[in-house]
Amino acid sequence: MIRTWPIVFATLGGALALCACSNPKVADPAGTSPKPAPTPAHRIAGLDQQTRDALKREYRALAIKNDCSRSFKDLDGAWRFVGETKTPSYSETLTFSGTRWTSVQQGAPDGTYIEATVGGEIRCLFNNRVLIRTDKVEPAGAFGNVVGEDYPCDLLGDMAMSGDRMLMICYFDWDVRTSAGLEFEYERVGAQQK
Secondary structure (H helix, E strand, C coil), X not given: CCCCCECCCCCCCCECCCECCCCCCCCCCCCCCCCCCCCHHHHCCCCCHHHHHHHHHHHHXXXXXXXXXXXXXXXXXEEEECCCECCCCCXXXXXXXXXXXXXXXXXXXXXXXXXXXXXXXXXXXXXXXXXXXXXXXXXXXXXXXXXXXXXXXXXXXXCCCCXXXXXXXXXXXXXXXXXXXXXXXXXXXXXCCC
């Protein structure tokens, strides 16, 4: 995933539950809501470090239970970054294969051109929220990525209709309020232009 600072784009379609998790009945990790479960973002008022640490523990435990070994519906394949960014000459191809992801990134984030390969694992949490884990960054630190980090992302888009566009909202600092996330817009490689 990229750590560049994109410009916020228009939201694509509604949310889509993408994963075929091994434990699909887990919708509310704290088990506190009898109606359709809100995400933890709706239960957290202000995120101090203690709250973020508790959320990390909760999400990591949930990701272990929901290993998504059956993969993610309509996510496999290559996606091209089509959003706007302040990084000069930026391009990215994000590829999903089962529970693995790889991102090939190019650009000049600090004025010097760099090519990087970043990869890792994607795990189901609940609804359209996933946990992104990074286990490869070459060269180290490229585009702000670090081996061993993890963070939640929401997967949104029109995948229910055509499967050709996706919006990811990622919460690198674990503040899972939508307004605190960074948005990344992708289009499936080889998608028909409409």
